[in-house]
Amino acid sequence: MLKYISNKGGVEPVDFETAILDGFAADGGLYVPQTLPAISAEQLEKWKNLTYLELAFEILSLFIDRSIISAAELKQLLTTAYAPFEKREIIPLHPLKSRKNTYIMELFHGPTISFKDIGLAFLVNLVNFFLQRKDQHLTLIVATTGDTGPATAYFSAGKSNLDAWVLYPKEMITQEQERQMTSLQHANIHPFAVSNCPEGGDDLDAVISKLYANQNFKEKLQLSSVNSINWGRVMMQTVHYFYAYFQVVDQIGEKINLSVPSGGFGNLCAGALAREMGLPIKNLLAANNQNSCLERIFSTGKFSKEALINTQSSAIDILIPFNFWRYLYFKVGGDTQRIKAWMDEFSASGTLQFDPQVFASYSQGFLANSVTDEQTLALIKEIYTGEGYLLDPHAAVGLSASDTLREQLGTEKLVVLATAHPAKFPETIRRALNGAELPLAATHHSIESAKKYSQKVHLCEYQVLEPALIHAMQSNWELTKGQ
Numbered sequence: 001m002l003k004y005i006s007n008k009g010g011v012e013p014v015d016f017e018t019a020i021l022d023g024f025a026a027d028g029g030l031y032v033p034q035t036l037p038a039i040s041a042e043q044l045e046k047w048k049n050l051t052y053l054e055l056a057f058e059i060l061s062l063f064i065d066r067s068i069i070s071a072a073e074l075k076q077l078l079t080t081a082y083a084p085f086e087k088r089e090i091i092p093l094h095p096l097k098s099r100k101n102t103y104i105m106e107l108f109h110g111p112t113i114s115f116k117d118i119g120l121a122f123l124v125n126l127v128n129f130f131l132q133r134k135d136q137h138l139t140l141i142v143a144t145t146g147d148t149g150p151a152t153a154y155f156s157a158g159k160s161n162l163d164a165w166v167l168y169p170k171e172m173i174t175q176e177q178e179r180q181m182t183s184l185q186h187a188n189i190h191p192f193a194v195s196n197c198p199e200g201g202d203d204l205d206a207v208i209s210k211l212y213a214n215q216n217f218k219e220k221l222q223l224s225s226v227n228s229i230n231w232g233r234v235m236m237q238t239v240h241y242f243y244a245y246f247q248v249v250d251q252i253g254e255k256i257n258l259s260v261p262s263g264g265f266g267n268l269c270a271g272a273l274a275r276e277m278g279l280p281i282k283n284l285l286a287a288n289n290q291n292s293c294l295e296r297i298f299s300t301g302k303f304s305k306e307a308l309i310n311t312q313s314s315a316i317d318i319l320i321p322f323n324f325w326r327y328l329y330f331k332v333g334g335d336t337q338r339i340k341a342w343m344d345e346f347s348a349s350g351t352l353q354f355d356p357q358v359f360a361s362y363s364q365g366f367l368a369n370s371v372t373d374e375q376t377l378a379l380i381k382e383i384y385t386g387e388g389y390l391l392d393p394h395a396a397v398g399l400s401a402s403d404t405l406r407e408q409l410g411t412e413k414l415v416v417l418a419t420a421h422p423a424k425f426p427e428t429i430r431r432a433l434n435g436a437e438l439p440l441a442a443t444h445h446s447i448e449s450a451k452k453y454s455q456k457v458h459l460c461e462y463q464v465l466e467p468a469l470i471h472a473m474q475s476n477w478e479l480t481k482g483q
């Protein structure tokens with residue numbers, strides 16, 4: 001049976017179900033499969049014409065033992081998860097007119113119109129499936145820079161085995177993203193708007209880690225998370241790399257480039273693992289905004305936390321790319337002792353310099369670039385006025401980074417991941433288009449509908465977040481569970 005271990009090596013191997021329901025490993029590490037499946041060219045050949053759902057079934061079957069989820073159950077889970085997506089193909093690709101062999105992969109056709117729907121549609125349904133089977137209840141807690149929160153809330157809403165606590169830095173996400181969370185009236189959804197977070201979403205992650213470390217509280221409330229800390233998110237996101245590959249190549253074996261607007265490295269970690277498994281990817285481009293955490297890692301070998309800069313691509317205003325540790329585990333031959341030493345050193349000092357050998361090994365096949373707001377805004381305008389296609393600020397970061405690094409990328413086909421719909425960022429779009437009237441493409445019916453509902457939300461200052469959360473979560477637990 002395929003087992004999962006912590007990349008810090010401090011817990012006994014567990015099965016898939018335990019890894020998913022735990023979220024975090026108890027030693028503060030990230031769950032990884034003990035071995036990654038290898039996918040041959042023959043296998044890729046067989047998969048090349050599959051639909052997204054068929055492909056997801058094949059790839060997930062490599063990570064999930066049939067004794068835990070039968071083939072019929074997995075198919076049903078996938079069908080249910082993606083039923084609310086608005087495009088039959090789930091992830092359409094849009095070829096750009098102005099750049100040769102360049103495709104925008106639209107990952108935003110789920111119900112909350114960001115790529116977080118791709119991972120969370122499946123993961124939340126999967127968690128709920130396990131809980132119903134065991135007749136158990138779980139308290140999910142996630143921090144969001146504006147997209148994980150809406151998707152977690154949407155897919156958890158009304159599920160009686162789950163409560164979802166969704167924390168967001170109040171002044172640092174758009175009103176549209178906020179409405180997506182606060183307009184849900186379901187009793188099991190608890191948005192928490194946190195004011196004055198000096199480091200945005202990273203501050204909220206730090207408080208969640210403290211709650212996890214509070215053993216009594218964690219056990220009583222059955223605390224878990226579906227942030228990209230959860231293996232299920234990364235596993236599910238490997239699928240869209242394979243899918244994109246099959247959509248653009250002329251023949252199996254051809255190599256492609258992908259540019260990924262990145263913050264926490266969850267999405268890129270999935271791409272890197274897809275390549276480790278055998279997908280022919282030449283370069284993965286880590287596209288940062290001016291919070292250049294990944295550019296530092298991939299250009300200089302330095303993993304460090306700097307002061308937060310608020311940008312127009314606010315969903316990637318992220319300081320710590322936590323999933324990098326998961327990827328690194330596979331680049332150092334599964335050496336958990338080294339990973340533990342690095343993770344501990346970084347927690348203690350906030351900075352870490354990898355030695356040249358490690359740097360060379362993990363950075364092979366990676367490029368990185370930091371994009372300024374001026375570049376982001378100018379590119380949104382250029383592509384909209386030039387070819388009538390509206391990029392969201394994050395997709396613009398991805399495309400701008402690839403424009404800058406065109407020469408290093410080479411002439412292979414390029415897929416840029418569009419991780420959100422522009423309707424989530426109307427102010428930025430307006431600014432990019434010089435205050436002109438918002439185009440129809442910058443609106444979405446789901447956002448218009450969310451604006452009509454009254455808002456349900458806890459408000460709190462960052463300074464008192466931990467006690468306020470404990471109080472609110474405990475009260476809710478006692479009220480609903482009578483304990």
Ligand SMILES: Cc1ncc(COP(=O)(O)O)c(C=O)c1O
Binds near residue numbers: 147262
């Ligand atoms: C729109 C958007 N793009 C990109 C990202 C970055 O994804 P990751 O944290 O997996 O690098 C996020 C979330 O963090 C996001 O919301």
